[in-house]
Amino acid sequence: MSDPPWRRPPRAYTPGVPAWGATREQTREEFAAVPMESVCPEWAWGGADGSGVRVCVVDSGVEGGHPMVGAVDLAVTAVPDEDGGVDMVPCEATDRAGHGTACAGVIRSVAPGVSVSSAQVLTDGKTGSGPALIAGLSWAVEQDFDVINLSLATTRPALTARLHELVDRAYFRRCALVVSAHNRPVPSYPWSFSSVISVASHDEDDPMTYYYNPAPPVEFHARGVRVPVAWPGGGTIRSTGNSFAAPHIAGLCALILGKHPWLTPFQLKTVLFLCAGNTAGRLGGAHDETR
Numbered sequence: 272m273s274d275p276p277w278r279r280p281p282r283a284y285t286p287g288v289p290a291w292g293a294t295r296e297q298t299r300e301e302f303a304a305v306p307m308e309s310v311c312p313e314w315a316w317g318g319a320d321g322s323g324v325r326v327c328v329v330d331s332g333v334e335g336g337h338p339m340v341g342a343v344d345l346a347v348t349a350v351p352d353e354d355g356g357v358d359m360v361p362c363e364a365t366d367r368a369g370h371g372t373a374c375a376g377v378i379r380s381v382a383p384g385v386s387v388s389s390a391q392v393l394t395d396g397k398t399g400s401g402p403a404l405i406a407g408l409s410w411a412v413e414q415d416f417d418v419i420n421l422s423l424a425t426t427r428p429a430l431t432a433r434l435h436e437l438v439d440r441a442y443f444r445r446c447a448l449v450v451s452a453h454n455r456p457v458p459s460y461p462w463s464f465s466s467v468i469s470v471a472s473h474d475e476d477d478p479m480t481y482y483y484n485p486a487p488p489v490e491f492h493a494r495g496v497r498v499p500v501a502w503p504g505g506g507t508i509r510s511t512g513n514s515f516a517a518p519h520i521a522g523l524c525a526l527i528l529g530k531h532p533w534l535t536p537f538q539l540k541t542v543l544f545l546c547a548g549n550t551a552g553r554l555g556g557a558h559d560e561t562r
Contacts, residue, residue: 381522
């Protein structure tokens with residue numbers, strides 16, 4: 272049996288048609304499609320727990336074994352090399368600051384069945400270099416994770432070209448890259464790029480409630496105010512920030528992809544849009560808070 276379409280490499284050249292084109296036989300291949308009126312929270316993630324979905328948290332690290340996090344399947348850290356670059360090397364599942372553990376705990380609370388991995392890029396626990404961010408995100412994309420949570424942003428314009436290339440690569444490799452907006456109203460990246468799923472906060476308490484934002488560049492609002500989050504040492508704290516809104520959406524993406532693995536990032540965004548609290552039930556689907 273051949274691989275399903277979403278697992279095949281892109282078709283750059285087919286004899287008889289221009290580059291990236293397809294023959295009439297190829298365009299007739301059937302693919303999964305669902306009527307818009309059928310897309311609702313129950314259809315999207317009802318009964319799902321994220322099993323079979325691989326999520327990577329690119330952050331300060333993740334504390335493996337934390338009661339709110341559980342096992343960490345892969346853990347790497349950014350290490351400067353002799354040539355002035357950065358390598359991602361295997362490490363223990365630890366967290367230098369708590370930020371990544373907090374994000375991983377939120378993801379696990381929404382999608383308890385996911386596989387969680389960690390790419391540690393914040394070199395002193397709170398800040399990190401541009402090369403470390405690029406190396407960690409590049410590693411996560413090349414590992415073909417289904418979802419990458421990036422609750423980080425940079426204000427350095429010099430990094431935009433490389434980041435733009437990376438997030439586009441993730442998009443075309445069918446990796447859902449969920450990125451938090453900056454907590455301050457300053458130009459920052461990569462959350463403001465259109466190929467990512469960008470998230471900011473709302474102040475409601477329900478972790479499953481999120482909203483579509485019709486005024487871009489932020490696309491969705493999720494819980495991000497006084498969120499109970501995991502903290503190193505097995506504890507919990509309450510914290511506020513867009514950093515903690517993004518993993519709520521990352522967890523939802525994992526639930527959806529666990530039920531519908533054929534969804535591309537484009538289709539996944541559409542499902543999120545149709546199931547948002549301010550659109551579901553208004554576009555033909557019935558809003559149901561089923562988890």
